Amino acid sequence: MIDIKPSIALLSNGLRVVHLQTPSPVAHFGVTILAGSRYEESHEIGLAHFLEHCIFKGTNKRKAYHILSRLDAVGGELNAYTAKEEMCVYASFSKQYLERAIELIADLIVNSNFPQKEIEKEKEIVIDEINSYLDNPSEKIFDDFENELFRGHTLGNNILGSKESVRGFSKANLESYLKKFFNAENMVISCVGDFQFKKLLRIVEQNFGCVKSGNKISENTSSMNFQPFKIKSEESNYQVHAIVGGQAPSYTHEHRKGMTLLTNMLGGPALNSRLTLLIREKYGYSYNVEANYNPYMDTGYWSIYFGTDSKYMDKTLSLINRELKNIRTTKFGIVQLHRAKEQLKGQIALGMDNNSGLMQGLGKSLLFFDHIDSISEIYKGIDDLTASALMEVANCYFDDKNLSELIFIPAI
Numbered sequence: 001m002i003d004i005k006p007s008i009a010l011l012s013n014g015l016r017v018v019h020l021q022t023p024s025p026v027a028h029f030g031v032t033i034l035a036g037s038r039y040e041e042s043h044e045i046g047l048a049h050f051l052e053h054c055i056f057k058g059t060n061k062r063k064a065y066h067i068l069s070r071l072d073a074v075g076g077e078l079n080a081y082t083a084k085e086e087m088c089v090y091a092s093f094s095k096q097y098l099e100r101a102i103e104l105i106a107d108l109i110v111n112s113n114f115p116q117k118e119i120e121k122e123k124e125i126v127i128d129e130i131n132s133y134l135d136n137p138s139e140k141i142f143d144d145f146e147n148e149l150f151r152g153h154t155l156g157n158n159i160l161g162s163k164e165s166v167r168g169f170s171k172a173n174l175e176s177y178l179k180k181f182f183n184a185e186n187m188v189i190s191c192v193g194d195f196q197f198k199k200l201l202r203i204v205e206q207n208f209g210c211v212k213s214g215n216k217i218s219e220n221t222s223s224m225n226f227q228p229f230k231i232k233s234e235e236s237n238y239q240v241h242a243i244v245g246g247q248a249p250s251y252t253h254e255h256r257k258g259m260t261l262l263t264n265m266l267g268g269p270a271l272n273s274r275l276t277l278l279i280r281e282k283y284g285y286s287y288n289v290e291a292n293y294n295p296y297m298d299t300g301y302w303s304i305y306f307g308t309d310s311k312y313m314d315k316t317l318s319l320i321n322r323e324l325k326n327i328r329t330t331k332f333g334i335v336q337l338h339r340a341k342e343q344l345k346g347q348i349a350l351g352m353d354n355n356s357g358l359m360q361g362l363g364k365s366l367l368f369f370d371h372i373d374s375i376s377e378i379y380k381g382i383d384d385l386t387a388s389a390l391m392e393v394a395n396c397y398f399d400d401k402n403l404s405e406l407i408f409i410p411a412i
Contacts (some may be wrong), residue, residue, distance in 0.1 A: 003375045004352070006362055007197040011205050013213055015184040018362045018372065019191045019200050027193025028356045029101050030090030031109055032363035034217050035181035038084050038154040038296075044173065046161015049082040050126055051174050055089070056080075057118035059111035064118060070104045071097070078104070082159055085296060086364060087181075092356055095194050099203055106207035109182060114171045126166050133160060137236045137408045138288075138307060145243045145406045148231065149301055153224050183214030190363030192355045224299060228404045234411040240313045241408040244320055245303030248397055251295045251368060257381045258393035259293050262327065263302055265340050267291030269347065275304065279319055285312040297368065302397060310410065317405075324398045331387040341382050348378060 006020040037048045056078075057064045071078045076093030089108060091101045133139055143158050150156030160166075189208065191200055226247050235241075249255040267275040267290045275289045289306040308316050332340070352358050352375070365372045373381075 004358075005374075006372055008366065008372070009197070009201055011184070011201075012209055013184040013211055015187060015189060015208055015211055016366055016370075017189045017191075017201060017204055018366050019193075019195070019197050020358065020362060021195060021197065022192055022355060023194055024355060025095055025194070026092060026355070027095040027098060027101075027191065027195070028090065028092050028359040029098070029105065029189075029191045029193070030088050030359055030363055031105055031187055031189055032086050032088045032360070032367050033181055033187040034085065034367060035087045035177070035186070036083050036085040037157055037159045039181070039217060040154060040157065043168075044165075044177065045157045046126075046159070046165045047169060047173055047177055048087055049159050049161065050122070050166060050169050051177050052080045052082045052087055052089075053122050053126060054114050054119060054174055055108045055112040055178075057122060058113055058115045059107045060113055061107055061111060067104070067108070071101060074100070076101065084155055084159065086367065088360060088363065090356070090360065098193065098195060098200075102203050102207050109187075109208070110210060112178065114174045116171060119169070119171060119174070123166050123169070126160065127163050130160050130163055130166070137241045138305075140235070141241050141243055141305070141406060141408055142303070145245065145303060145404070146301065148229050148406060149226065149245075149247070149404060150224060150299075151227075155224075155296060155299070181217060182211070184211045185214055185216040187211070188363045188367040190359050190366070192359040192362070228402060230405045232407045232409055235408040236410045238410060239307050240310050240410070241305070241307050242313065242317065243303050243305050243406045244317070244403060245301055246397060246402045246404050248293055248300035248302040249295065249393075250298050250300050252297070253295075253300075255393045255396065256295055256300075258385055258390050259295075259300075259302060259397065261340060261344055261382065261385055262390060262394060262398075263291040263293040264344050264347070266323065266327070267304055268344075270343060274323055275306075275320065278323060279306065279316055283312075283315070283319070285309075285316045285319075289316075313407070313409075321400070321403075324394075324403075325400075327394045328391065328398055331391055333387075337385075337387055337390075341385070344382055345379050348375075 006018050008018045035048055040047055056067050071091055071093055074097050078091045080089040089105055093101045147156040248259055267273045279286050279289045286306045286308040291304045293302045294300055304320055306316055
């Protein structure tokens, strides 16, 4: 096993930088900001995502066309995403264009000026994105599930917002959100590429040293009153879409590693996951069945999703509940548990072979934890999991009384 050894430093303004040197002709650079949708006020739902769109629409130095062409003209890619807790602006490019990429992203972070004409155009783009999302029940069901699970809390809000909220956003809203979150203590710069760290720091300091200091945003720790639910609604055209799930541990909870392993065994990406072998391979009820675990800073949720024909819905739900009961009541054997651990470690290794994802992961880890675990530390945490510890996690979160269901059925 080859461990990763990223370098970490602070700029003069306190902005954190992490870099992993890799022998590749392609490099990846990004800025991750603690500015996700959970930090929006009640009148701002969807604003973080809208800001992510609008920072590409003009700066004090460039118009939208010049922003979009700056890296694309040399074969690079510029992109961004917004999640519940973070926003990330990033680029992939041939390594000789490092300075070009850093200067461009710094221009977006520091100098965005939100031209009014572009704001109005982008509202229509985001509304079209919302319409596209509403047309896709296999995506919409995950957001609706979170909305019910975290009802009354900002974690339940849809990242895209609504058509009404998007239409109401102004330049002043964008400027206020940017000013509140885009400060040195609230962001991390990450890079993976074939560069000396000293060279990278020099270029980053030149372009990001002007970012103002401010207070790091703390998580919204308002109480969450989880109430299990079972909901059916007519929101599908051809097949049933369903989610079973519930509350899960946070990033820092002692149960996090156990929950990661359990959901991976249940319905991770491997073709031999328990639910895939049972529901798809043995019975042929579903083309797609998967289990997911989404941790946040102070809570999390787990879910099992499947799509199936209406006539197989109850049978599939019964099989899922049976499998959850088996995990709660039967300890894993030594060989079975060893295989599950090796599978998860292998999947982690494959994920780290994607340098763009690795760059984003390094930035997110440093932003949330101010620390980056080595591969050996990650693997040791997995190896230390016992059958008894996994049964404890399963009984805490997979108990029947804690399960929620959201089912989209075809409209008749």
